[in-house]
Amino acid sequence: MARTIREDNQITGTLQNVIFSANDSYFKILSVTVNETDLEDWDEEEIIVTGTFASVKPGSTYAFFGQLVTHPKYGQQFQAARYENQMPADEKGLVAFFASGDFPGVGKKTAEKIVDHLGQDAIDLILADSSVLTGLVKPKVAADLAEKLQENLGLEKLFLLGHQIGLSADVAGRLFDHYGEEAQEVLQKTPYRLVYEFDGLPFKKVDAIAKQAGFPDDHPDRIQAGVYAGILNACYSAGHTYLTVDQALAAAQSTLQSNSSSMQTAIDQALGALVSQERLIYEDGNYSPTDLKGAEVLVSSKVKSLLKAKSAVQTTPDLVDTTFVVPENLDLDEVQRAAVEAALTNQVFVLTGGPGTGKTTVTKTLVATWEALVRHQAQSQGRDKEWAKQNRVRLASPTGRAAKRMTEITGYEATTIHRLLGITDGDDAEFDADNPISGGLLIIDEASMLDISLAESLFAALPKDMHIVLVGDADQLPSVGPGNVLYDLIQSQVVPHVALERIYRQGKGSSISALAQSINAGILPKDFEENQSDRSTFLTTADQVPRAVSQVLQAAVKKGFTADQVQVLAPMYKTPAGVLALNQIAQDLFNPVKPGQKTLQQGETIFRLGDKVLQLENDSERDIYNGDMGQVIAIHYKKEPGVAADSLVVDFDGQEVWYTSKTLNQLTLAYATTIHKAQGNEFKLVILVLTGQFKIMLNQNLVYTAITRAKESLVMVGDYSAYEYAATHPVPVRQTFLQELLVDQQNGRRATRAKQADSRVGQLAEHQGQKVDRDGQTTNLDSQSASRADQPASQQSQKNAVKQETIQQSQPTAVKQEAPRQPQSADSRSAEFDQRSLTSSSQQKPAVQTPLAADQIAGESGLTTATLAQAMANPMIGMADLKPADFMPESR
Numbered sequence: 001m002a003r004t005i006r007e008d009n010q011i012t013g014t015l016q017n018v019i020f021s022a023n024d025s026y027f028k029i030l031s032v033t034v035n036e037t038d039l040e041d042w043d044e045e046e047i048i049v050t051g052t053f054a055s056v057k058p059g060s061t062y063a064f065f066g067q068l069v070t071h072p073k074y075g076q077q078f079q080a081a082r083y084e085n086q087m088p089a090d091e092k093g094l095v096a097f098f099a100s101g102d103f104p105g106v107g108k109k110t111a112e113k114i115v116d117h118l119g120q121d122a123i124d125l126i127l128a129d130s131s132v133l134t135g136l137v138k139p140k141v142a143a144d145l146a147e148k149l150q151e152n153l154g155l156e157k158l159f160l161l162g163h164q165i166g167l168s169a170d171v172a173g174r175l176f177d178h179y180g181e182e183a184q185e186v187l188q189k190t191p192y193r194l195v196y197e198f199d200g201l202p203f204k205k206v207d208a209i210a211k212q213a214g215f216p217d218d219h220p221d222r223i224q225a226g227v228y229a230g231i232l233n234a235c236y237s238a239g240h241t242y243l244t245v246d247q248a249l250a251a252a253q254s255t256l257q258s259n260s261s262s263m264q265t266a267i268d269q270a271l272g273a274l275v276s277q278e279r280l281i282y283e284d285g286n287y288s289p290t291d292l293k294g295a296e297v298l299v300s301s302k303v304k305s306l307l308k309a310k311s312a313v314q315t316t317p318d319l320v321d322t323t324f325v326v327p328e329n330l331d332l333d334e335v336q337r338a339a340v341e342a343a344l345t346n347q348v349f350v351l352t353g354g355p356g357t358g359k360t361t362v363t364k365t366l367v368a369t370w371e372a373l374v375r376h377q378a379q380s381q382g383r384d385k386e387w388a389k390q391n392r393v394r395l396a397s398p399t400g401r402a403a404k405r406m407t408e409i410t411g412y413e414a415t416t417i418h419r420l421l422g423i424t425d426g427d428d429a430e431f432d433a434d435n436p437i438s439g440g441l442l443i444i445d446e447a448s449m450l451d452i453s454l455a456e457s458l459f460a461a462l463p464k465d466m467h468i469v470l471v472g473d474a475d476q477l478p479s480v481g482p483g484n485v486l487y488d489l490i491q492s493q494v495v496p497h498v499a500l501e502r503i504y505r506q507g508k509g510s511s512i513s514a515l516a517q518s519i520n521a522g523i524l525p526k527d528f529e530e531n532q533s534d535r536s537t538f539l540t541t542a543d544q545v546p547r548a549v550s551q552v553l554q555a556a557v558k559k560g561f562t563a564d565q566v567q568v569l570a571p572m573y574k575t576p577a578g579v580l581a582l583n584q585i586a587q588d589l590f591n592p593v594k595p596g597q598k599t600l601q602q603g604e605t606i607f608r609l610g611d612k613v614l615q616l617e618n619d620s621e622r623d624i625y626n627g628d629m630g631q632v633i634a635i636h637y638k639k640e641p642g643v644a645a646d647s648l649v650v651d652f653d654g655q656e657v658w659y660t661s662k663t664l665n666q667l668t669l670a671y672a673t674t675i676h677k678a679q680g681n682e683f684k685l686v687i688l689v690l691t692g693q694f695k696i697m698l699n700q701n702l703v704y705t706a707i708t709r710a711k712e713s714l715v716m717v718g719d720y721s722a723y724e725y726a727a728t729h730p731v732p733v734r735q736t737f738l739q740e741l742l743v744d745q746q747n748g749r750r751a752t753r754a755k756q757a758d759s760r761v762g763q764l765a766e767h768q769g770q771k772v773d774r775d776g777q778t779t780n781l782d783s784q785s786a787s788r789a790d791q792p793a794s795q796q797s798q799k800n801a802v803k804q805e806t807i808q809q810s811q812p813t814a815v816k817q818e819a820p821r822q823p824q825s826a827d828s829r830s831a832e833f834d835q836r837s838l839t840s841s842s843q844q845k846p847a848v849q850t851p852l853a854a855d856q857i858a859g860e861s862g863l864t865t866a867t868l869a870q871a872m873a874n875p876m877i878g879m880a881d882l883k884p885a886d887f888m889p890e891s892r
């Protein structure tokens with residue numbers, strides 16, 4: 001139901017007391033005695049007022065503007081959108097205000113002196129310029145008084161100004177925290193500074209603030225900030241670390257919404273100014289945001305210096321050979337063994353491979369062999385325990401979940417990279433170039449998720465002689481943030497690399513692996529629609545997706561799958577086939593409303609006790625990270641004894657984390673997630689939804705990443721053409737410098753030019769339409785976005801070339817693979833896609849019909865209920881037994 005917009009009501013009242021005050025924001029709950037109100041039905045003396053307030057003072061009078069709402073537990077209360085401090089109306093009141101005891105060193109006499117000299121505008125005069133107090137009071141008293149006034153009234157004024165210019169109280173509060181008493185001046189006099197200095201205000205918003213402050217469209221500050229914001233947005237939305245001149249101009253024009261010739265000249269001047277201010281770097285016809293280029297330079301130079309370094313622990317091939325330890329007596333194949341040797345005999349090493357190829361097995365062997373090497377040398381060289389500790393193995397991963405898995409598998413402590421580096425929110429890393437981390441060998445898992453900024457922090461903090469091994473699946477999605485670290489390291493051929501290709505886990509019979517490999521090669525296999533022992537396909541139109549997913553989930557629930565074991569994946573949040581809608585469906589199935597069940601609401605989401613939930617942000621202080629999944633294990637209401645505020649407790653694999661209304665926005669339901677958020681996680685059953693509505697997001701790496709999250713079974717729902725389109729479209733090329741920085745200058749330039757030529761093919765399509773961030777959130781374009789459909793197919797061929805070259809150059813023993821078939825041209829595929837998307841549901845390829853219903857399976861297969869769960873563990877009689885007929889609505 002659409003929400004009706006109402007005019008604000010008003011209450012003027014005296015503050016009795018502050019019932020609750022949040023630590024991490026200005027949110028408060030107040031008890032107020034009503035003096036006057038326009039609320040028709042309010043006849044009580046007191047009212048509860050909630051909202052964002054400065055240091056409001058009991059006994060003072062305020063005017064609150066907002067709405068009367070009904071809280072499910074606490075009943076009626078006033079939700080204030082803004083408020084005003086009713087300042088003393090006359091000089092007598094003003095004297096009482098200054099002498100209230102709030103201002104150290106100001107008694108009645110001093111208060112009278114101040115008011116005598118400054119009159120009724122005393123407060124405004126002091127807030128504007130505290131030097132008006134010079135000579136009236138002692139310097140210390142003047143400083144304290146000005147500071148206290150700022151703290152209370154300065155923030156209140158900022159709330160008021162924020163309200164007038166369309167800033168939420170929360171942003172106004174953060175601005176005050178950032179700029180202090182200067183905040184108001186920044187907003188009114190130099191608003192475009194916010195583009196460079198303040199996180200979380202898009203250029204459009206800053207521009208609107210500046211317009212209200214009287215800045216014309218052609219003001220140089222506006223053009224400069226618009227150019228900078230445009231370039232930065234373009235880099236972040238496409239994952240680039242630089243833009244060509246043409247791209248930079250297009251991004252700037254799009255952000256500034258003008259391409260007049262005078263604007264062209266102004267943009268050129270702004271680009272020059274941004275370069276001289278060192279906000280941008282211009283080189284060889286490209287513009288890079290200084291931080292991104294700086295990060296690439298640091299990573300490349302650190303990699304090069306590490307490659308030349310000699311570690312304290314000797315790792316000659318002979319020593320590695322004699323100390324080689326393979327856990328669990330596994331028989332490593334030739335390539336795996338060569339990978340271990342190369343990883344230990346080189347200071348920097350990259351290991352890649354698809355699921356089940358033995359990356360973890362190699363990691364375990366590396367850890368065990370390294371420890372044996374350290375022990376052996378500590379003994380033979382008479383080293384002490386401290387030396388062994390200094391050279392120990394460290395393990396880390398970009399996500400908490402992957403780190404936990406590493407710990408479980410290796411038996412060694414693994415952490416997130418953030419934790420390894422001691423990065424806490426908003427603060428600099430504890431470990432950096434001046435204070436490096438300790439350890440002799442560092443293994444980073446899920447390295448495909450490493451963006452250039454995190455890579456910079458990581459490489460900066462490595463001791464100069466540390467061994468580093470990056471492990472990942474090169475065919476997965478690139479990092480959410482800019483950069484292409486893993487790809488560039490491999491492509492440079494400067495860093496030794498082994499690609500594991502033989503699949504062990506799912507074995508030859510696994511059709512999920514075969515499908516993933518085929519999609520990797522740009523082909524949707526002929527048997528895509530045929531149900532296999534471990535995968536099924538259900539073709540539906542976009543509007544049939546919710547029903548189809550619901551049917552599949554019901555079948556899964558009947559078969560005993562838990563919410564933890566099943567993961568619904570879709571590329572984006574919105575649309576009826578998107579993550580938000582699918583979460584509702586899954587929540588109702590896995591955790592239906594029960595009488596008396598405790599719930600807590602945040603925005604549109606109602607969390608129920610028992611829900612599967614996902615952490616959306618890194619919160620290093622509480623050691624929970626973006627992508628961590630957990631379960632709601634308790635909900636507490638404020639009215640309960642000993643409970644200070646409504647709260648929700650989540651169990652993240654044994655770690656309990658509390659959320660209150662202030663942190664609940666970090667959490668969402670996790671029955672369905674975007675594919676980006678599922679990176680680094682694996683699930684027994686994956687239900688993947690792709691439809692033409694997600695076209696802007698579809699590519700090989702996305703669908704490959706989704707499919708390979710399935711450990712045992714995969715159910716694909718949606719539109720055939722969407723799968724076909726994704727399978728035949730490589731991930732768009734990322735423009736980065738790291739590769740060329742790693743190789744010699746001359747060769748590097750050549751490579752860059754080739755990449756630029758490629759990316760220009762797609763330039764015409766850029767800066768148009770919608771912007772979709774790397775996690776599937778749609779926003780209107782502020783600057784630009786690259787249309788994935790029009791990106792060249794070059795990354796696929798580059799990728800294949802890398803694989804081939806790597807195998808030949810760094811890994812002579814690896815099993816060579818046939819070069820995959822090149823995908824069709826992007827144009828012909830696009831045309832085909834559009835045609836298919838227009839096909840009506842009756843023209844959709846029919847779902848394969850089989851007569852066996854899910855709940856018949858136990859009987860017909862001769863399994864008892866008790867053995868059914870056991871049977872589910874076997875992919876051969878697992879989810880694949882759920883046939884299309886079990887999932888699809890009867891009417892189909």
Ligand SMILES: Nc1ncnc2c1ncn2[C@@H]1O[C@H](COP(=O)(O)OP(=O)(O)OP(=O)(O)O)[C@@H](O)[C@H]1O
Pocket residue numbers: 330331332333336353354355356357358359360361362504505
């Ligand atoms: N050389 C080998 N011989 C026999 N079994 C092997 C060999 N290498 C790996 N395996 C087995 O194959 C399975 C998959 O290996 P592993 O977990 O190391 O792969 P992975 O690449 O880490 O997979 P994922 O990325 O999906 O976690 C494991 O059960 C492992 O014991």
